Amino acid sequence: GGIITQTPKFLIGQEGQKLTLKCQQNFNHDTMYWYRQDSGKGLRLIYYSITENDLQKGDLSEGYDASREKKSSFSLTVTSAQKNEMAVFLCASSIDSYAEQFFGPGTRLTVL
Amino acid sequence: QQQVRQSPQSLTVWEGETAILNCSYEDSTFDYFPWYHQFPGESPALLIAIRPVSNKKEDGRFTIFFNKREKKFSLHIADSQPGDSATYFCAAIRTGNTGKLIFGLGTTLQVQP
Numbered sequence: 343g344g345i346i347t348q349t350p351k352f353l354i355g356q357e358g359q360k361l362t363l364k365c366q367q368n369f370n371h372d373t374m375y376w377y378r379q380d381s382g383k384g385l386r387l388i389y390y391s392i393t394e395n396d397l398q399k400g401d402l403s404e405g406y407d408a409s410r411e412k413k414s415s416f417s418l419t420v421t422s423a424q425k426n427e428m429a430v431f432l433c434a435s436s437i438d439s440y441a442e443q444f445f446g447p448g449t450r451l452t453v454l
Numbered sequence: 455q456q457q458v459r460q461s462p463q464s465l466t467v468w469e470g471e472t473a474i475l476n477c478s479y480e481d482s483t484f485d486y487f488p489w490y491h492q493f494p495g496e497s498p499a500l501l502i503a504i505r506p507v508s509n510k511k512e513d514g515r516f517t518i519f520f521n522k523r524e525k526k527f528s529l530h531i532a533d534s535q536p537g538d539s540a541t542y543f544c545a546a547i548r549t550g551n552t553g554k555l556i557f558g559l560g561t562t563l564q565v566q567p
Binding site for chain 2: 383384385386387390398400432439440442443444445446447448
C-alpha cells in the first residue's frame with residue numbers, strides 16, 4: 343500500500359498572491375496529476391506528469407505552473423490567485439496512464 | 455466541449471432498488487472506462503472499470519454495461535443501500551494517450567432508506 347500527502351490541507355490567500363500546493367506519494371508511481379474540483383462540478387485536469395521532470399498541460403493549465411521535482415513529489419503553483427479560484431485541488435498518482443488513480447485528501451483553497 | 459457526458463446530474467432511489475447511472479462519449483478510440491465514486495468529504499476512489507473487449511463487467515452489486523456501437527456505458531447498482539449515497543464519476547481514456555483520463559461531471563446518488 344501507499345499514501346498520498348497533500349500540504350497544506352487548507353490554504354487561504356489574498357487575491358493576486360502566488361500560492362504553492364505540494365503533493366507527495368510513496369507508491370513509487372510514475373504518473374502524477376493535479377485536478378481542480380469546484381463545488382458541484384467534476385474533476386478538471388490542470389497538469390500531469392508521466393515521469394520525473396516531465397510536465398503535460400491539462401484542460402485548465404492557464405494561471406497555473408507545476409513542477410515535478412522528483413518521482414515522489416509534484417507541486418502546483420497558482421501564479422496569481424483570483425476570487426473564483428476557490429476550490430479543492432486534488433493530487434493523484436498512478437503506475438501508468440491506464441491504471442487506477444489514487445487521490446490525495448485535497449487542499450481547499452480560499453481566496454480573500 | 456464535454457467529451458464524456460453523464461446523466462442524470464442527480465438521482466434518488468429507494469433502498470433495495472437498482473440505480474442506473476449513464477455515460478456517453480464522443481471519441482471512438484477511447485478504450486478504458488473506469489467509474490470512480492466520491493463520498494461526502496472524501497476523495498474520489500476507483501469503483502469498477504471496463505475495457506470494450508467485453509460488454510459487461512460485474513463486481514458484486516456493481517455492473518457496467520457497455521455499448522460500443524452507441525458509445526454509451528452505464529453503471530447499475532443493484533439492491534442500493536444508503537451507504538451507496540455518493541457522487542459517481544465516469545471517465546474514459548485512449549490507449550497511447552499519455553495520462554489524460556477524461557472525467558464526466560458526475561451523478562450525485564441519494565439512496566433513501
